[in-house]
Each structure stands twice: as C-alpha cells, then as structure tokens.
Amino acid sequence: MIYGLTYLGVIHTLISLVAVGAALAGFVRDQRIDPASVLGKVYIWTTVLTCVTGFGIYQHGGFGKPHILGIITLLVLGLAWLADRRRFGRRSVQVSTISYSLTFFFHMVPAVTETSTRLPLGAPWLPSAEAPELQAITGVMFLLLLVGVTLQLRRLKAQPQA
Numbered sequence: 307m308i309y310g311l312t313y314l315g316v317i318h319t320l321i322s323l324v325a326v327g328a329a330l331a332g333f334v335r336d337q338r339i340d341p342a343s344v345l346g347k348v349y350i351w352t353t354v355l356t357c358v359t360g361f362g363i364y365q366h367g368g369f370g371k372p373h374i375l376g377i378i379t380l381l382v383l384g385l386a387w388l389a390d391r392r393r394f395g396r397r398s399v400q401v402s403t404i405s406y407s408l409t410f411f412f413h414m415v416p417a418v419t420e421t422s423t424r425l426p427l428g429a430p431w432l433p434s435a436e437a438p439e440l441q442a443i444t445g446v447m448f449l450l451l452l453v454g455v456t457l458q459l460r461r462l463k464a465q466p467q468a
Contacts (some may be wrong), residue, residue, distance in 0.1 A: 318359040319420075322413060325352035329410045333434060338458050339406035341390050346406075353383060353409055372416060380413045405457050411451045419442055 308316050327347040332339045340346040357376040386405035389398045422432040422440060432440055 310427075311387055312363065314359060314362050318356060318363060321352050321359060322356040322417065325349055326410075326413050326417065328352065329406075329413070333454075337461055338403050341386070341402065341406070341409065350383065350386075351407070353379065353413070356413070363460055375412055375416065379409050382409050382412070399462055400459055403462060404455055407451060407455050407458065411447060414447055418447065 312317065325348075328345045329339055332345040332349060336343060339349050339458050341350060350448065360376045361373060363372070366403070382405050386402050386409070388394070388450065389402035389405060392398045394401045419435050419440060423430050423435055423437075425431065
C-alpha cells in the first residue's frame, strides 16, 4: 500500500490524473473536449482505463457507488461515441460536447472525495465521503458543469455550420 492506496489504486489514480489533465488542457485550448484532437483521444482512452481499473478496487467493501459511477461513465462515453458518428443528426456535436463534459464531472466527484478524505495524511480535510461540506462542494461542481456546458453550447451555436 502507498498512502493508503493499493498498487491498483495508485495506477488507477495516475491514469485518472492524465485524463483530468488532458480534459483541462482541452477545455483551455479548444473550449471543450474535442474527440478528434490528440488531447481528446488521450482523455477518452484514459477515462476508459480509469473506469476499467476502478472495477478492481474494493477498498470500501464490495461493489458500490464508485463502480456504478464507472458504469455510468462508460455508458455516457458510449453516448458520446454515437454522437461522434453523427447518430443524433444535427444535434450530434451538442450531444458529444455535453457527454464529454459530464464524464469530466464524473472524474471530479471521486477526485475531490478521495482527496478531501485522505489528505493531508493523518488529518484529512473531511472525515468521510458523507460529510455535508463534500455534498456542498459537489453541488458547486455541478453548477460549474451547467455553466460550462451552457457556454460550450453557446459557442457551438455561434460557429458557422460545416
């Protein structure tokens, strides 16, 4: 164990950090996660790997909320994949953009939860994943998701149609 994480947990965390970094870089550079870009491809594949490695982590008992979040994330990635193949007609780019942004939110929920309940070592900021402060932080992150998606959709609407 390293800092309370199994070796699989460390690998899972490192992969997820690459995904989050690629998403943040994409948001800065492209104002969205663009599946056609290198950053977008890195984000998509590291998100899939994050989900897959997460299925092997049972630190909090058996199958639980983190595993369900991994399944939902993969389903939303599947929706984005369909959108990237124009399965939603003229709304495909919007469906893709919303889906990738939602998966980024899904990355951030466990990232903030695990960080705030593990760090600093020996005296974490929050006592548990059920702490009211964590629920408030998650609510703020959800509002940021809504604002971000709204801005992305406005930007897409303002672009000339290809």
